[in-house]
Amino acid sequence: MTHENAPLPVESAAPLVSVENLSVTFRSPDKTVTVVNDVSFTLREGEALCLLGESGSGKTVTMRSLMRLLPPTAHYTGRIRLRGIDVLALKAGQLSGIRGSLVSMIFQEPMTALDPVFTIGQQIAETVRRHDGVSHAAARTRALDLLELVQIPSARRRLDAYPFELSGGLRQRAMIALALSCRPRILLADEPTTALDATVQIQVLLLLRSLQRELGMSTIFVTHDLGVACEVADRVAIMYAGRFVEHGAVDDVLTHAAHPYTEGLLHSTVHAERQGGRLEPIAGSPPDLAALPPGCSFEPRCVFARAACRAGMPPLSERGAGQLARCIRGSSIHEASAPVYDAEASL
Amino acid sequence: MIFYVIRRILYVIPIAIGVTIVCFMLIHLAPGDPPDAVLPDNAPPEMVEEVRAAYGFDKPLPVQYAYWLSRVVTGDFGRSIMTQRSVASEVFPAVLNSLTIAAAAIVLALFVGVLFGALSGYRSGTLTDRAITFVATTGISVPHYWLAMVLIIVFAVNMRILPATGMGPGGSSGFAFNLENLRYMVLPAIALAVGPAAIIARSVRGTVSEIRKQDFIQTLYAKGLGPTRVFLHVAKNAAPTLLAIIGLQTAHLLGGSILVETVFSWPGAGFLLHSAIFSRDLPILQGAVLVLAMFFVATNLVVDVLQTFFDPRLRRG
Numbered sequence: 315m316t317h318e319n320a321p322l323p324v325e326s327a328a329p330l331v332s333v334e335n336l337s338v339t340f341r342s343p344d345k346t347v348t349v350v351n352d353v354s355f356t357l358r359e360g361e362a363l364c365l366l367g368e369s370g371s372g373k374t375v376t377m378r379s380l381m382r383l384l385p386p387t388a389h390y391t392g393r394i395r396l397r398g399i400d401v402l403a404l405k406a407g408q409l410s411g412i413r414g415s416l417v418s419m420i421f422q423e424p425m426t427a428l429d430p431v432f433t434i435g436q437q438i439a440e441t442v443r444r445h446d447g448v449s450h451a452a453a454r455t456r457a458l459d460l461l462e463l464v465q466i467p468s469a470r471r472r473l474d475a476y477p478f479e480l481s482g483g484l485r486q487r488a489m490i491a492l493a494l495s496c497r498p499r500i501l502l503a504d505e506p507t508t509a510l511d512a513t514v515q516i517q518v519l520l521l522l523r524s525l526q527r528e529l530g531m532s533t534i535f536v537t538h539d540l541g542v543a544c545e546v547a548d549r550v551a552i553m554y555a556g557r558f559v560e561h562g563a564v565d566d567v568l569t570h571a572a573h574p575y576t577e578g579l580l581h582s583t584v585h586a587e588r589q590g591g592r593l594e595p596i597a598g599s600p601p602d603l604a605a606l607p608p609g610c611s612f613e614p615r616c617v618f619a620r621a622a623c624r625a626g627m628p629p630l631s632e633r634g635a636g637q638l639a640r641c642i643r644g645s646s647i648h649e650a651s652a653p654v655y656d657a658e659a660s661l
Numbered sequence: 662m663i664f665y666v667i668r669r670i671l672y673v674i675p676i677a678i679g680v681t682i683v684c685f686m687l688i689h690l691a692p693g694d695p696p697d698a699v700l701p702d703n704a705p706p707e708m709v710e711e712v713r714a715a716y717g718f719d720k721p722l723p724v725q726y727a728y729w730l731s732r733v734v735t736g737d738f739g740r741s742i743m744t745q746r747s748v749a750s751e752v753f754p755a756v757l758n759s760l761t762i763a764a765a766a767i768v769l770a771l772f773v774g775v776l777f778g779a780l781s782g783y784r785s786g787t788l789t790d791r792a793i794t795f796v797a798t799t800g801i802s803v804p805h806y807w808l809a810m811v812l813i814i815v816f817a818v819n820m821r822i823l824p825a826t827g828m829g830p831g832g833s834s835g836f837a838f839n840l841e842n843l844r845y846m847v848l849p850a851i852a853l854a855v856g857p858a859a860i861i862a863r864s865v866r867g868t869v870s871e872i873r874k875q876d877f878i879q880t881l882y883a884k885g886l887g888p889t890r891v892f893l894h895v896a897k898n899a900a901p902t903l904l905a906i907i908g909l910q911t912a913h914l915l916g917g918s919i920l921v922e923t924v925f926s927w928p929g930a931g932f933l934l935h936s937a938i939f940s941r942d943l944p945i946l947q948g949a950v951l952v953l954a955m956f957f958v959a960t961n962l963v964v965d966v967l968q969t970f971f972d973p974r975l976r977r978g
């Protein structure tokens with residue numbers, strides 16, 4: 315694969331994905347908005363991270379940053395390393411060399427994410443040819459194998475089908491096949507099942523989970539569904555107004571949330587642990603990113619808010635083995651040795 | 662696909678019949694009794710009757726239509742009132758001449774329009790885009806006969822580098838593929854191409870920038886394709902729209918270039934129509950309109966079929 319020829323050295327000890335202090339700012343003549351703010355995390359080989367948060371909290375932008383897939387108005391600061399490769403420093407040609415091969419993405423809307431005037435087979439084979447440089451026939455054979463891998467019935471016939479000829483579920487399976495076509499080590503899935511019918515959602519999720527385990531890919535998942543998060547992820551990160559407000563192992567975060575926003579999110583969504591409980595939406599509405607409060611972004615909606623919350627943005631502080639939360643309540647940040655979030659330590 | 666093509670061809674039959682009916686009725690809708698055109702004002706009634714019978718005007722309309730149609734399908738469109746030559750021998754060479762200049766104009770318009778339209782669509786919002794949009798908007802608004810006269814004044818009268826009128830040296834009225842004849846095509850082709858080029862540029866710009874905003878473009882970049890390969894996808898998605906515009910513009914050029922052909926004395930269908938209208942030569946008018954209308958129908962058919970070649974979704978309809 316082409317990315318193996320990338321000039322940057324590959325340190326095997328380094329985590330597969332390492333994001334340090336990533337911020338993304340959209341600049342236009344009339345306004346400048348920072349939509350992802352100081353996000354740091356790492357991901358090891360085979361690990362699955364789930365991003366949770368209300369819409370507009372910056373999940374999609376965070377994901378797309380990993381492949382620099384944002385419009386030219388986006389400005390990145392911080393550092394993104396995928397298998398040791400400094401993504402933000404890559405030239406256009408090198409970048410397209412890792413897109414689709416080292417890291418690939420499954421989009422939310424299978425209806426619009428596939429080119430309507432090319433067949434499924436053509437779209438997959440094109441990717442295979444781009445990265446593996448094989449013949450047309452070999453690429454087509456690989457496309458067929460991939461359709462079978464994602465369990466599309468009568469795969470041979472579907473190879474020559476256009477996206478509009480497939481149902482939503484099959485289309486998303488085709489999208490998954492496309493994403494897997496060059497054996498990526500990192501898979502990004504942005505709400506991969508949100509656009510599908512409920513019954514189809516489960517099938518596609520189960521497929522994704524088994525593929526992720528079978529192929530040993532590191533995965534970052536965006537979802538609204540806490541149940542999905544529990545099923546698929548090893549770790550979760552809760553985003554609010556462009557920041558990670560809580561981050562840790564799934565079991566820790568979902569059973570004893572340390573941040574009031576996480577708590578609110580747990581109460582406002584249906585999921586296995588709390589079935590039968592009352593749903594309580596979080597009061598207030600998501601903040602305007604262009605006019606954030608001076609302190610904690612969640613403070614205006616927080617039931618525990620006090621004066622100290624308005625003093626400044628609380629740092630991510632440790633709450634237990636690898637669990638971090640950005641809240642002064644119950645944190646040890648007032649004590650002498652305030653643990654500051656460290657990307658390596660969170661592992 | 663093949664079924665779609667067959668079905669689409671079958672659709673043409675009723676349209677073609679409709680066209681023939683309209684063309685047939687043309688003579689009867691025109692003011693005055695048809696024979697008036699050929700008769701002196703003070704013709705005796707016997708002579709009027711004689712002419713009516715000779716042209717078949719004394720029979721009921723459906724009979725006249727059936728009779729007319731049976732001749733038309735064998736290529737017999739009657740005789741010109743002015744020249745007494747067969748309508749076919751007047752109309753076909755003229756339509757061919759129009760096709761020649763229209764083809765040259767369309768190729769030119771396509772080249773310029775697609776190039777600048779795509780550039781503008783890729784650079785949408787920039788200075789380049791705005792400059793192209795400004796020029797294109799001007800191009801659409803400029804009357805082509807005025808442009809034709811300006812071109813003649815500048816390049817033929819003042820600079821004397823290109824011939825002003827006609828189709829070839831010595832008033833030749835048929836096309837020959839040589840440098841000397843090509844020189845006669847330059848000015849009329851440019852005059853005819855400006856409008857379509859501007860329209861093509863505008864719609865290619867719109868289509869391209871619209872397609873580039875679609876989600877699947879992200880997917881293409883996400884799978885590691887470079888800009889050239891992505892352009893291929895943009896182009897295939899834009900092709901049906903472009904084809905529709907080419908079809909419309911070709912049809913428009915064939916019939917709508919009366920003024921430009923007159924200015925350049927280009928012996929085409931427009932030129933022929935122009936003189937037929939002024940001399941009330943109804944058989945010529947009828948024949949020319951019928952042939953041109955059939956060209957429109959055929960162009961539409963070709964465009965529709967080609968469109969489905971690029972966009973499979975259109976095959977369903």
Ligand SMILES: Nc1ncnc2c1ncn2[C@@H]1O[C@H](COP(=O)(O)OP(=O)(O)O)[C@@H](O)[C@H]1O
Nearest residue numbers: 340349368369370371372373374375376385603
């Ligand atoms: N191309 C863009 N230009 C400007 N703002 C953007 C752009 N893309 C996203 N945003 C803004 O970034 C914020 C986060 O968006 P997003 O990451 O899509 O949220 P999520 O995926 O969590 O729902 C939103 O406020 C959105 O309006």
Ligand SMILES: [Mg+2]
Nearest residue numbers: 370373374504
């Ligand atoms: Mg999103």
